[in-house]
Amino acid sequence: MMAWLPSSISGRCYCILLALLAVAPWIFQWADQPFLLDLLSRGLILAIAATSLNLIMGFGGMVSLGHAAFIGIGAYCVGIPAYYDLYNGWVHLGLTVVVSAAFALLTGAVSLRTKGVYFIMITLAFSQMIYFTFVSLEEYGGDDGLVIYFRSEFPDFLTMQGPVALYYWIFATLLLTLFLVHRLVHSHFGRVIVGAKHNEQRMQSLGFDTYRYRLTCYVISGVICGLAGMLLGNFTGFISPEMMSWIRSGELIFMVVMGGSGFLFGPLVGTGAFVFLEQYLPEFMKFLNSSWLEYWHLPFGLLLVLLVLYGKGGIHGMLSKLDSKTQQSGQ
């Protein structure tokens, strides 16, 4: 056996998945399918956001129904400077990191005083506040949003122009995010976070100030999600407050859970499934009956309900079952 490959089936699947993602632009170019690269770019951006949500939700047990707020913040950190003809990418990047960290710190400091369902509702409240703030900013388009005419420029560094270059920016960010989350979760810091999810009192009695650990984790997650927003702003070229509505936050939760909450690759797989369904379920319905195109929400909703009732652990959970089966038969 090749030693550098993970031994489990699911581990190998993920390695192959990442390798495929690395060469995807060539495959799509060869197959002459530029649209698929667009779809994949969008999917990977959402996967970064979902991975950041997984850090607090899957590992830390903090279910946020307001994470899309950070996507919006990142996007507006590109859009507002661009509105003033400021396209320097380092400025955009710096703004994104500072603003999303500040927002996470401020809202997290208040939100993390609460738990469980109250945490869900207070994160929702904060994201609605920022949503309505941007709706009220008439100067920057209000409800109608802003058009970004040029992408962020990184002079004397890597360009973001062109779909392939942007794709590799996104892919690199995703890899970095996965690596960072992996290292974090397996560090001393991550053990405290996971420990506090399972038994907070015990962690506190061991002498850990769980509040500060959680707040740090929340800020890291917010910044990563902000970066996803910055990429999304560059990718779509059009931003609006709708990007941070509570429906978007709900979808992020859905992506994490569908893939497998609390597993490194869960959000990536879940987002893939989500984007795929969103794109092809309408076409499938149309294929069944030409007038059914608009009803694709029906099977989508049914799938969600069934997933909750019967699909514990998401797609990752099903893959893990495969792992344990092969291990048993090998013994």
Added chain:
Amino acid sequence: MDWGLLLTQLMNGLQLGLLLFLLASGLTLIFGIMDFINLSHGSFYMIGAYFCGSIVARGGSFLVAVLIALAGMFVVGAVIERVIARRLYHADHLDHVLATFGLILIFDALVHIVWGPSGMAIPLPAILDGQVTLGSLVLPTYRLVIIFGGLLVAAILGVLVTRSRLGMMIRAGASNRTMVEALGVNIHKLFLIVFAIGATMSGFSGMLIAPITEASIGMGNDIIIIAFVVVIVGGIGSVKGAFYASILIGLIDTLGRSYLDDLLKIFMSLDHAETAAPALSAMLVYILMAVVLAFRPQGLFPPAGVRA
């Protein structure tokens, strides 16, 4: 200061508050007793409006339509409880959010299939369509009907919860579900009744608003979030809390919309103030919730014995 306008706005705020209460009272009971987060509670609001609308369209009078639709909503609520919600009570909150989010999609699509994509206007009978003059104040009759209907239901619910045997079980369930179960109350039946009553009241709220706004797909999805704010501010499981919080939030939202722009005009231009005011007044509601959660997480009027 235009006192007539202020009074009209207060009536509008009261109307919005009572409509919110009809939604939130069921939501808070389902939340408090079953510990179930039902995002699709707003779908009952939509379905109620469509039920009522289609009976009126078939020539029924508005009052008869409301009565038949109320019975229909009770059945819909009971079926949903029996088939889906019941299986989810023991799951965690995250699962509730996901599954009921799925239910919203299903209900929206079903309404789309049955009634088509465009909204449904519900004409009012002539007797309700007029105006009433109270002193120097001219009010639409229907507005008074909504306020009267809302207060009536609130009063009935109040008596039911505080004076009847069922209400005693409901209050006990909101305080300590396990204890109620241990004392031999048929908890499944109680859950079914509470869920169905909640769905009926949510539907009633939709029926009342539909003649003004018309019934449309997704009409419940915006108001359900505000209803959750009401539930949190009032205290989960508390009907009394839901009542006061609904009125408070209805007034904040309505008065904010009409008076915040005057306030903002002091330090920004007219155009900007006019676009910023509605958004900022919508924000006020969430600021209220965040403050309540930060300083009094159990809400303003929590049920007896509940601590956050």
